[in-house]
Structure formats: structure tokens, C-alpha cells
Amino acid sequence: MFDLAGLDLDLVADALQDNSHEHRWFIDPMTGAIAFLPEDGVETDLDDTDLVWIDALPSRVWYRDMADFADEISDDRAGRRLARAIQGRRAFRRFKDQLHDEDPSLLTLWYEFSNRRALRRAVAWLADRSLVDRDAAEGFLAEHREIDLA
Numbered sequence: 001m002f003d004l005a006g007l008d009l010d011l012v013a014d015a016l017q018d019n020s021h022e023h024r025w026f027i028d029p030m031t032g033a034i035a036f037l038p039e040d041g042v043e044t045d046l047d048d049t050d051l052v053w054i055d056a057l058p059s060r061v062w063y064r065d066m067a068d069f070a071d072e073i074s075d076d077r078a079g080r081r082l083a084r085a086i087q088g089r090r091a092f093r094r095f096k097d098q099l100h101d102e103d104p105s106l107l108t109l110w111y112e113f114s115n116r117r118a119l120r121r122a123v124a125w126l127a128d129r130s131l132v133d134r135d136a137a138e139g140f141l142a143e144h145r146e147i148d149l150a
Contacts, residue, residue, distance in 0.1 A: 001133050002032045004123065004140055013118035015054040016125060017062060025054040029131060052129055057121065059092075065114050066095045072149040078103045113147045120144060 011034045015025035023036035029052055063086065070082035085091070085098040099107055120141055127137035 002126075002131055004126075004132050004136055007032050007126070007132070008034055009119050009122045012054065012122035012126065013115075016057050016121055017118065019056045019059055025056075026051040027054060027131065028052075032131075052131065054125075061121075062114075063091060065117050066091065069110060069113055069149065073106065073109070074150055075103075075106070078106060109147070109149070113149065116144060116147050120146070 012027070015034065015036070018025060018036075022039055024039055025034070025036045027034045029050055034054070066082070066086050070079045070086065073079050073082075081102060082095060082098055085094040099110055123132070123137050123140050123144075126132040127134050
């Protein structure tokens with residue numbers, strides 16, 4: 001098992017968000033090294049290794065972050081605009097455009113909110129695969145609670 005402080009949690013979070021299908025992310029359970037290979041370069045014999053593949057979480061997980069942010073921010077008007085922006089195709093792009101173009105004052109809060117959730121997911125993912133101690137993970141999650149947007 002690894003010490004949470006010794007792992008690049010941001011990189012694990014990035015891997016869990018990477019739905020591009022261009023890379024295949026993994027963590028080496030012996031060293032804790034996190035890396036990726038181009039999808040077309042992943043050979044079947046790598047599946048016989050001890051590497052732990054990091055499969056991206058479904059986009060609906062990350063979509064939920066946008067919906068929760070829109071629903072929970074204290075600026076009702078901005079929340080309604082953001083909620084409208086995530087309806088239909090290209091929701092992620094429209095959400096970001098809305099923030100940048102109409103509500104740039106919310107950008108820092110959005111990044112803080114989404115990054116915190118991503119790190120929490122990364123720690124939970126590591127604990128679920130017994131790569132970090134469950135008690136250490138729970139301690140991290142207790143210390144890094146979700147951001148209160150109200």
C-alpha cells in the first residue's frame with residue numbers, strides 16, 4: 001500500500017476524467033508510478049502484468065458536478081444560466097463558455113469545487129483497489145470535505 005502523500009493524486013484524478021480514448025492510464029502497484037500509453041500502443045500482453053489500469057469514470061459523473069454546482073451556488077441567476085447551458089449535446093463546452101463569458105467571477109469557485117471532487121474520487125478509487133489504506137483515505141476525505149457553495 002502507498003502513502004497518500006507520496007502519490008500524485010492530481011494525476012489519478014486526471015486519469016479518471018480522461019474519456020478521450022486516446023490513452024490507457026495505469027498505476028504501477030510496486031512503485032506508485034502513474035503513466036499512460038497511447039491506446040493504439042497497448043498490447044494485449046500488458047493485461048498479464050501487475051499494472052492496475054485506471055479506467056475513466058463515465059462522463060455522467062463529471063456532468064453531475066456541473067449540475068450540482070449550478071444548483072448549489074448562491075447566485076440564483078447564474079445557477080439558472082449554468083443549468084440551461086448543460087442541457088443537451090456539448091454540455092461541458094457550453095458550461096465552460098458560460099462561466100468564462102458570463103460569470104467569470106465564479107471560475108475560481110468552480111475550479112475549487114470540481115478539483116476537490118476529483119481528488120476525493122481519486123482517493124476513493126485508490127482505497128477501493130487497496131492501493132492506499134482505507135483509514136488513511138477516510139481521513140483524507142474527512143479533511144477535504146466538499147466545498148459548501150451556499
